[in-house]
Amino acid sequence: xxxxxxxxxxxxxxxxxRAALHFRCTAEHLVARCDGGRDTEExxxxxxxxxxxxxxxxxxxxxxxxxxxxxxxxIEKGRWRPVMLRQNPV
Numbered sequence: 001x002x003x004x005x006x007x008x009x010x011x012x013x014x015x016x017x018r019a020a021l022h023f024r025c026t027a028e029h030l031v032a033r034c035d036g037g038r039d040t041e042e043x044x045x046x047x048x049x050x051x052x053x054x055x056x057x058x059x060x061x062x063x064x065x066x067x068x069x070x071x072x073x074x075i076e077k078g079r080w081r082p083v084m085l086r087q088n089p090v
Contacts, residue, residue, distance in 0.1 A: 001025040001048045022050040030064035032056070 002009040006020040013020075028047035031037030047055075055067055062070060074080040 001046065023048045025049075026052045028052045028055070 001023050002020065003025045006017055006024065009015075009023060010017045010020040025046055026049050027044045028051070029037045029039075030043050030045060033039075037043050051071075055061060061067075071080060
């Protein structure tokens with residue numbers, strides 16, 4: 001993820017600046033505000049823009065703990081690279 005300059009991320013991972021925009025650091029509510037989640041330190045974590053947008057898309061989205069386990073599992077297998085980064089391995 002990047003926070004202030006997508007050009008550095010883009011150069012490091014050899015992706016277009018447009019693709020780099022998906023990996024901007026955002027605040028993700030573990031319990032969505034529409035579900036009663038609050039703007040508290042315990043309920044907000046860092047997430048890339050892509051994950052923040054797509055985590056809730058399935059008809060039955062994973063809860064925060066299940067999604068975290070899913071991400072950790074993918075990282076351990078070396079498979080947590082979104083599609084646009086898989087095309088240009090570093």
